[in-house]
Amino acid sequence: MENISHLTVNNWMGDRNLPKEKRGKPNDFLVSYLLVPYKRIVNRISAHLTSFSCKTLTFLSMESVENPLLQNFIFPPYDIIEAKHVRPAIHSLLRKLESDLIELENTVEPTWPKLVVPLEKITDRLSVVWGIVNHLSSVKDSPEFRAAIEEVQPKKVEFQLKLGQSKPIYNAFRAIRDSSDWVTLSDARKRVVELKLKEAVLDGVSLEDGEREHFNQIQLELAKLSQKFEENILDATKMFEKIISDKNEVEGLPLTALTVAAEMAVLKGYAKATADDGPWAITLDGPSYRSVLQHSCNRSLREEVYRAHVTRASDGTLNNTPIIERILELRLEKAKLLGYSNFAEVSMETKMATIDKAKDLLDKLHSASWNPAIKDMEDLRDFAIGQGAKEAKDINHWDINFWSERLRESKYDINEEELRPYLSLPKVIDGLFKLTKKIFEIEIEPADGAAPVWNKDVSFYKIKDFSGSPIAYFYFDPYSRPSEKRGGAWMDVVVGRTGVLSCDGTSTRLPIAHIVCNQTPPTQDKPSLMTIREVEAVFHEFGHALQHMLTKQDEGFVAGSQGIEWDAVELPSQFMENWCYQRDIIMNIAKHYETGESLPEDLCLSILSARTFRAGSQLLRQLRYAGVDLELHSNYVPGGPKSIYDIDQRVGKKTHLIPLLPEDRFLCSFTHIFSDKYAAGYYSYQWAEVLAYDAFSAFEEAGLDNDKTLGEMGIRFRETILALGGGKSPNEVFLEFRGREPSPDAFLRYNGLLPAIVAA
Incomplete structure (x- = not known):
């Protein structure tokens, strides 16, 4: 910090916006302009500069x-x-x-x-x-x-x-x-x-003259529309609330959900709300919505919440339909200005795949998943009939998650709510950090207080290599906050690794990341108790962050995930998900939050067995999203005789055994393609899954119970997939890691679908 005054005064003396009489008087300036406003700034940051070998500020x-x-x-x-x-x-x-x-x-x-x-x-x-x-x-x-x-x-x-x-x-x-x-x-x-x-x-x-001006107007309008699209979703999600006072109407909801619903009711003005007696506030926020669909015995409540969810932001002042139409129209105009037939062709310029290759992959996965999905539905109906359910012969969308959860509990003797006490956030994070230490040779330690945060629930961490030197930092914002935080989970870059922008001109600037989730928040007497899907989400986003933070690429434009073809960026995230289903990892992260007792062995085996439960149905759901995305960006004509919902319904007939509701407006909340980077690229999740599962199979081949070979494979993965960034093409990087071209066999095998595609 000893150089801050000198450098700042030099900058000040060159600032012509200052009054002439103030120039050349550094001491007066330091007192009147610098000292007071800098005091709180300098105090906050001075303690952190040494970590970066940076002692000067401009x-x-x-x-x-x-x-x-x-x-x-x-x-x-x-x-x-x-x-x-x-x-x-x-x-x-x-x-x-x-x-x-x-x-x-x-x-x-x-x-x-x-x-x-x-x-x-x-x-x-x-x-x-x-x-x-x-x-x-x-x-x-x-x-x-x-x-x-x-x-x-x-x-x-x-x-x-x-x-x-x-x-x-x-x-x-x-x-x-x-x-x-x-x-x-x-x-x-x-x-x-x-x-x-x-x-x-x-x-x-x-582009020249008029075409360039038109192109620029398109870009300006697209940016504005995407921002508005996301704001409408957030507002529509916040707008829905259902206050329930009758305990019979929340039958089936687990204590975790009732506690969160009661605390939400308190925030909405019901000061005396309790988990036992209510009232309870049901919202469209992820944890609340999912809990109702999975556990509520009240079928009419499930239907109401489901319909509200699939019609979010589709009417009134928050209607995203005209926004979608305009976005698609502008993207098509943009594509034609650039000399392409449709926007999907533009999108594929930054992908590994072509339109035909992407569609071919989706077709193969559809063939692999259709018959298993039919069997899934038959099993579900048979089970519901056996339970005497009135709706068994007329199962609808709002019944599927409920009866699937009951069937899963029966088939695998596993109850999601019974698992929650064993999956507390602190234990999950501790297990995740131990895993990355073991396979990637890094140390992750809390650094709360070292950096300012935007919410009291945000944690800050430092990553060090085994020499003890810091190599990266990240923020973790885990909990749902429906009043101010958008849904979903994501990783974002704060700053990337680069040799150009180091503080001292000789070392490398260290990467910093945001990791954001929307999981069940803690209650007054319990930490955040997670579902296995919430654990997956944390591992997934951490995989993205690892590629950003463990890069060794010093060219900033291709460091971390920068410069990587977009259908390969999900490889590290989906790779990390696989570790959630390894026995040793589960037993390490699953400790009872009160007693510290390990997860019973039979429950661990049930989790592993249930991994492929309804895998065909789950994959078809993803294929709907990928399929309608490609259709809208390659074949749809804005303003033509078919609407965006006609396209979605047509795709839905091939991916849903129960027809989509006529009023389904899921597209109005499809942020991935209308306010994020996945336009004509949602298929990337499946494309990268093939790479990710194949990469994980290399660890299986090395021996998951052999620490020596596992560590060697981990370093190989780190030095290729995680370290090289966009400095080489994904094909080259994968070949360098795996020693061969990728194969879909591991993906299909892990999902229990390999026999289906062989038969097809």
């Missing part, structure tokens, strides 16, 4: 002293960032970056120091600051954040377009590719050049 301008978003922080100051900071921060940042872009275009040369280094600095600064804003809008939503983002987002998109369509930058990359020095570049640098050339073309660099 700032964009005087505005950074006032605005936490503009500080050159190491860990974002999440505790003090507010919506009021967004507008001035983004406006100021864009002015600075536009100036940097002009300078780059005027001085660019086809060399790494004169092209890639300054370009990375520009893109990184924007992605970090905007990433923080976007993150807070997802976990701490408010009308103020929404209004601020709505105002500044167009300017941000305009700058990104200007950057992506820069012909001086594009021509410099082409010159590198066409030069005699091309053969001397590393694989990673070649990938950077190829990536940037492809990005520029897809960003419209080749």
